[in-house]
Amino acid sequence: MTRIRHQSLDCSPGCAVEATLQLIDGKWKGVILYHLLQGTLRFNAIRKRLPNITQRMLTTQLRELERDGFVLRTVYPEVPPKVEYSLTQRGRTLKPVIMALKAWGDEHTAFGYVTETCADQNDLLTSAAKGIE
Amino acid sequence: MTRIRHQSLDCSPGCAVEATLQLIDGKWKGVILYHLLQGTLRFNAIRKRLPNITQRMLTTQLRELERDGFVLRTVYPEVPPKVEYSLTQRGRTLKPVIMALKAWGDEHTAFGYVTETCADQNDLLTSAAKGIE
DNA sequence: CCGCATCCTCTTGGATACTG
DNA sequence: CAGTATCCAAGAGGATGCGG
Numbered sequence: 396m397t398r399i400r401h402q403s404l405d406c407s408p409g410c411a412v413e414a415t416l417q418l419i420d421g422k423w424k425g426v427i428l429y430h431l432l433q434g435t436l437r438f439n440a441i442r443k444r445l446p447n448i449t450q451r452m453l454t455t456q457l458r459e460l461e462r463d464g465f466v467l468r469t470v471y472p473e474v475p476p477k478v479e480y481s482l483t484q485r486g487r488t489l490k491p492v493i494m495a496l497k498a499w500g501d502e503h504t505a506f507g508y509v510t511e512t513c514a515d516q517n518d519l520l521t522s523a524a525k526g527i528e
Numbered sequence: 529m530t531r532i533r534h535q536s537l538d539c540s541p542g543c544a545v546e547a548t549l550q551l552i553d554g555k556w557k558g559v560i561l562y563h564l565l566q567g568t569l570r571f572n573a574i575r576k577r578l579p580n581i582t583q584r585m586l587t588t589q590l591r592e593l594e595r596d597g598f599v600l601r602t603v604y605p606e607v608p609p610k611v612e613y614s615l616t617q618r619g620r621t622l623k624p625v626i627m628a629l630k631a632w633g634d635e636h637t638a639f640g641y642v643t644e645t646c647a648d649q650n651d652l653l654t655s656a657a658k659g660i661e
Numbered sequence: 662c663c664g665c666a667t668c669c670t671c672t673t674g675g676a677t678a679c680t681g
Numbered sequence: 682c683a684g685t686a687t688c689c690a691a692g693a694g695g696a697t698g699c700g701g
Binding site: 411414488 | 542543545546548552553558559563618622627628629631
């Protein structure tokens with residue numbers, strides 16, 4: 396979306412709205428934050444929850460969330476590697492926002508948008524999970 | 529941001545979060561909705577509140593909001609033309625979301641992001657206003 | 662006053678292949 | 682397992698000029 400980071404936006408009273416949006420935009424950040432709200436997750440655990448995301452995307456989105464101070468990345472020096480992602484204190488402050496987004500979506504996408512082909516994708520998800528583990 | 533519209537997303541429980549985000553994303557939609565929450569506005573009235581937006585962008589963003597059923601566009605057949613934008617019923621259901629975004633921004637951008645060069649831009653805003661009206 | 666049309670640039674993000 | 686690197690397509694979004 397090409398929002399400019401850490402710079403002036405429009406500076407009108409609605410400025411704060413945009414400022415927040417620019418932090419959680421990025422095609423997958425909303426969902427990632429949502430899932431992390433429910434607890435710490437490993438890299439592939441997140442992937443399994445986001446069937447359509449590519450490794451590259453997941454990595455970059457997580458890096459951005461980390462840079463913005465929302466997500467904590469913990470690397471365990473083991474073989475095989477293990478990396479856990481959890482929300483920081485700051486990340487948890489986004490909970491009301493994420494929940495508001497989810498609440499609206501739950502109420503208003505039921506009649507109209509999204510909803511289809513979900514079955515297919517969940518199939519993909521579970522079979523992918525089998526293949527991985 | 530290239531979110532896919534009206535299609536399956538990731539279909540995980542966080543689906544609703546993304547579904548909502550994809551509707552209010554677009555570089556300016558958040559702020560536009562915020563301002564319209566406070567009442568009906570004419571085209572140039574919105575422009576004055578968004579110093580950095582181009583006509584083209586304002587038009588396209590408004591059209592998308594209209595298409596998604598959030599905004600009502602009323603054209604008065606006068607000379608010079610007069611067009612008013614207001615929120616629909618559905619648009620007003622987004623209020624909790626917008627407010628959550630604003631609340632977070634107000635609390636968390638004060639110490640860190642945005643805040644600078646606002647003076648300059650507000651100057652531009654007022655002088656532009658003088659030139660127009 | 663409120664646009665639309667055109668052109669053009671830059672970012673986002675997808676596909677794929679390779680590493681410690 | 683959890684990445685990185687490279688390449689590439691699509692489209693968001695800026696600048697500018699015209700029109701009713």
